[in-house]
Amino acid sequence: MEGRVMVWHNGSFGRVCPDGFGQEEAHVVCRQLGFNNNEGVDPDINVDFGKGSGPILVSNINCKGNESSLSNCKHPEFRFGECSGTPDASVVCKFVPMRLVNGSGPHEGRVEVFDRREWKTVCDYQWDDKDASVVCRQLGYNGTGAISKHRAYFGGGRGNIVSSVQCNGNEGYFTDCKYRYVSSCSHTRDSSVICTVLTLVGGSNSMEGRVMVWHNGSFGRVCRDGFGQEEAHVVCRHLGFNNDGGDPDINVDFGNGSGPVLVSNINCKGNELSLSACKHPAFRFGECGCTPDVSVVCKFVPVRLVNGSGPHEGRVEVFDKREWKTVCDYQWDDKDASVVCRQLGYSGTGARSKIGAYFGEGRGNIVADVQCNGHEGYITDCRYRSVSPCRHNRDVSVICNVTVTFTFVLQKLPKLPIAR
Known part of the structure; x- marks a missing residue:
């Protein structure tokens, strides 16, 4: 997005003299490189990236600002020489190379990155809420509470795909994060985000x-x-x-x-x-x-039991960040099960935890590392991670205690006459 401007001519790159180089020329440079200037904001030309090596190739370029490339602007013939201006012409392009597609509004959708002059989708490998927060912040939303979505949640895109995105969550632009330009990932794994509005x-x-x-x-x-x-x-x-x-x-x-x-x-x-x-x-x-x-x-029940013999038992699924997720059995125990059962209206006492997909495997995303003390009112009050690499053969289940206690009263009956 930034640096000294260099142009290719007759087999080599040459430097550009800053004489006559202004906002119109900078807009054309950024447009030619595939950067769309955000909301008409001017690129920064009051920057100093030093002087390059070699001769000046061109100076006194004259652009209107709407040209698609620098070669469409008026300028003297390409020539080698020097100029009085120092340092070389430099530019910082300001742009938003992101868009969200197929959501219910501009705050959510499939993530598409404008990379190397084309819109690309993003593979959900290593995609998490930190990456989503950078996307939302760059688009003008609050990064806090941004939700990452996987598996083409807002539909699959087309074209090339970037992958292995690694943001620490504090970057100002998505392009400041690490990622690979081209991936063999399929569009069934396109990433999405929901920004907090x-x-x-x-x-x-x-x-x-x-x-x-x-x-x-x-x-x-x-x-x-x-x-x-x-x-x-x-x-x-x-x-x-x-x-x-x-x-x-x-x-x-x-x-x-x-x-x-x-x-x-x-x-x-x-x-x-x-x-x-x-x-x-x-x-x-x-x-x-x-x-x-x-x-x-809001009144809700973000937990359900699936595939049991009745409503008191089954595979645990948690409604988290707008989707039903299964729960990994790592650290899962009877205290966690008691919270689930109590939230569903059963007695937490005697609740039994089951592991290893006891009631069958689910699908979709998985939460993990659930840690309840056993007294919480909702499982969402317990600690857990929203996304886990755990597999569905480790989905957890519970069996809630529905034992009915009968009280028998023994009453002394009167003596009856004995038949002779």
Whole structure:
């Protein structure tokens, strides 16, 4: 994205004199290299990458700024020589070589990288939430809470594929991460992300709190005006909580947040996938007469038991980050099983943990390293990792205790006459 400008002519690269080299020429350089300048932001030409070796090849280039390549601009004939300007013409291209495709909105979708003049998908090998956070931050969203998705979650793309992405999560651009340019990976493994554009704050867990929405680089508050059950259902669905037909609780008070109100009078039907799909006025900063801020408690059961002989037993599947995942049996024990059973309405006492895909193998992503103390109300209150390389032949199961205790009362009966 940055460096001294060098042009190829007659068998060798030559330097470019900075005389007459401005923003128009820099735009053409970046466009020719395949970088799309973000929102019309000018490339940086006030940079110094030093002087190259060899003679100056061309100077006094004159571009309008809309040319597809530097050779389409007006300039003197290519010639070897020197110029008064120092250092050589240098450019930092500013661009967003990422896009999200096939999501319900611009905040989510299949990741595509603009690399070497073409859009490429990304293989999900080594793809995780740290990589997703960099993508979201680069696209203008909050990187915190970014969700990585695997196995062509938003559909498979086409063309070349990059792979082995390794971000530490703090990079400013995806291209600052390590990755391979071409991969033999298939499009059934294309990566996706869901960027945080909605969050609940101030609650005791991720299911509850004040509603905050992300817009133009920051989170803003939501006014209560017009906010009802339909809007609450969409908030919970957007966050990945399935309400099982029960209404979220909106008669709650998690106080007032700081900062201006961003949006009010949202109007949802209740079946939308995200709050951004509902009708509302344009995002605006201001205040509203209602207090406290909009708050929600989502009611959900993010655990199910599959393939058992009844609802009390089966393979454990956890609804995590908008998808059902199985659980790896590493560190799985009866304390973990007791939390699952208690969450599903059974007694946690006597719950039995099973390992080695006791009730059959599942599919999709797997969570691992579950560590419950046995007293949690929800399995999501336990520690666990959202993505694991564990295999489905190690899927865990539970058998919840449904033993019915009968009490027998022995009563002394009166003596009966003995027949003679």
